[in-house]
Amino acid sequence: MSKKVLPFVAILVFAVAVAWADDKPKADPAAKNLVTNGNMEDVADGKPAKWASVAAEGGKIELASSAEQPKEGKRCMHLKGNAEWGVAYSEKVALDRKKTYALTGFARAKSGTAHIKIDYYQGDTHIGMTESDEVTADKWQQLKVVAELDKFPDATHILAAAVVTGEFEAWFDDFVMTMKEGK
Numbered sequence: 492m493s494k495k496v497l498p499f500v501a502i503l504v505f506a507v508a509v510a511w512a513d514d515k516p517k518a519d520p521a522a523k524n525l526v527t528n529g530n531m532e533d534v535a536d537g538k539p540a541k542w543a544s545v546a547a548e549g550g551k552i553e554l555a556s557s558a559e560q561p562k563e564g565k566r567c568m569h570l571k572g573n574a575e576w577g578v579a580y581s582e583k584v585a586l587d588r589k590k591t592y593a594l595t596g597f598a599r600a601k602s603g604t605a606h607i608k609i610d611y612y613q614g615d616t617h618i619g620m621t622e623s624d625e626v627t628a629d630k631w632q633q634l635k636v637v638a639e640l641d642k643f644p645d646a647t648h649i650l651a652a653a654v655v656t657g658e659f660e661a662w663f664d665d666f667v668m669t670m671k672e673g674k
Contacts, residue, residue: 525584526651529596529666531556531566539568542579550574552655562597562631562664570605573658581666583612583648590670592638594651596663598626603659607634607666611646619643622654631664 533540534556544554550573557569570579586592598605608622619642623634638649653663 523669524666525592525668525670526581526594526666529581529651529668530564531561531568531664531666532564534566539566539579541582542568544570544577544579546572546577547575550577552577552579554579557662559662561662564664567662567664568653569660569662570653570655571660572655575656577655577659578652579663580610580652581650583650584668585648586640586646587670588640589672591673592640592649592668592670594636594638594666594668595633596651596653596666597631597633598653598661598663599629599631600626600655600659600661601629603627603655603657603661605659605661605663606654607636607663608652608654609636609638609668610650610652611638611643612648612650613645614647618646620652626661 527541528539531539538554539556544552546552552572552574555569556566558566561567594609596607604625604627606623606625608620611619621636621639623636626632651666651668655661
């Protein structure tokens with residue numbers, strides 16, 4: 492190739508690369524993750540930051556941050572205990588009824604069962620839930636739940652939750668709640 496053609500080819504390749512990069516679909520700003528610390532990487536007092544837990548009366552649940560085989564990153568949520576049910580939950584998200592909400596997350600269970608859910612609140616009062624399928628194997632499985640706002644017309648907020656049952660030891664990671672236009 493001549494010395495005159497090389498700069499032209501380099502400029503042409505650069506222009507095509509810029510045009511191709513600019514042509515890619517833009518990330519939907521509404522697709523941001525609504526779950527604070529859904530990746531479980533932030534830790535406070537040995538637990539995933541911004542998460543809390545509760546168990547059925549008479550049950551016991553231990554909520555901890557774990558570096559044992561996270562799905563992504565360096566940390567995941569670890570739940571261990573024995574209860575009819577135990578739940579670790581995120582902060583509430585105010586609802587926009589013109590939107591559709593979906594929650595995905597990963598779970599694995601060494602014992603007991605594990606699944607994810609969306610809880611519905613009217614102010615501070617729990618009024619219902621939509622749950623995913625259960626996980627009973629000690630391998631990461633992705634779970635998904637789509638909010639059913641029509642079933643809970645009084646709901647003002649929702650939150651993401653990790654659920655365990657029985658004598659359990661389970662891990663959760665990569666919770667992502669998104670909203671998009673329309674029902």
